[in-house]
Amino acid sequence: MASNGFRDLHAMFSRLVAEHAHVPQLFDVVVDRAFDLFESNIGPRTQGLPPLACRKGCPSCCSLRVTATAPEIFLLADYVARIDASPGGAAIGLKRRIALADRVTRGLTEAERMARRKPCPFIVRGVCIVHPVRPLACRGHASFDRQACVRAVAGRDVEVPLSEPHMALRGLVQSALQSSLRAAGLPWGLYEINHGLVLALDGTGRETAWLEGCDSLAPAAIAFDAAAAEAQFDALLAS
Numbered sequence: 001m002a003s004n005g006f007r008d009l010h011a012m013f014s015r016l017v018a019e020h021a022h023v024p025q026l027f028d029v030v031v032d033r034a035f036d037l038f039e040s041n042i043g044p045r046t047q048g049l050p051p052l053a054c055r056k057g058c059p060s061c062c063s064l065r066v067t068a069t070a071p072e073i074f075l076l077a078d079y080v081a082r083i084d085a086s087p088g089g090a091a092i093g094l095k096r097r098i099a100l101a102d103r104v105t106r107g108l109t110e111a112e113r114m115a116r117r118k119p120c121p122f123i124v125r126g127v128c129i130v131h132p133v134r135p136l137a138c139r140g141h142a143s144f145d146r147q148a149c150v151r152a153v154a155g156r157d158v159e160v161p162l163s164e165p166h167m168a169l170r171g172l173v174q175s176a177l178q179s180s181l182r183a184a185g186l187p188w189g190l191y192e193i194n195h196g197l198v199l200a201l202d203g204t205g206r207e208t209a210w211l212e213g214c215d216s217l218a219p220a221a222i223a224f225d226a227a228a229a230e231a232q233f234d235a236l237l238a239s
């Protein structure tokens, strides 16, 4: 992670968070910027590498556990609600699909989730129905070998050749966003998306509570070493 890049992104996200404090527009603004940063920078960072094997219609990796920041989850929840309310959306019933998936995947570790092979609820007829707002974690997972992905998902012990630049850029953008949320006194952890979405869509005002600094998605939080992450953010900001 380049320290200057981290500082610049932290400052940029912090400015956006301050400008949209306490209002739901914060989700659109910071997540749009995060996605745009990823998409506009990944091309130059992958020049000279072999072509990716990832294609529309290949959902091989979409049974892995996906984690996301709270702003990504609230934005995705809004997208889900709009699809469900659309003329064709009722037949798909995304909210119901998420609830059913959550019953199977809640509380599973990454390894348990992979072993369960439960597809993401957003795979409809082989494609991701929320592709424009898929989390950074999905954007940062890119493979050079489709057969290796298929074998890994089938439980075979194979190493999938993943794109390092995709993982590094996802880490940079996500960490800078988390660091800015932390600086603003907002919950800055990562959440498993199926359960996070069930919570975000439960109609109990979790969005408003989160904007006021309450960790309203906490039941979906992924355990991690917060002290180590904070020390890393501080070191990068000070360097």
Ligand code: SF4
Residues within 6 Å of the ligand: 059, 061, 062, 063, 066, 120, 121, 122, 123, 127, 128, 129, 130, 131, 134, 135, 138
């Ligand atoms: S959100 Fe889309 S890209 Fe991400 S795991 Fe689900 S189906 Fe796959």
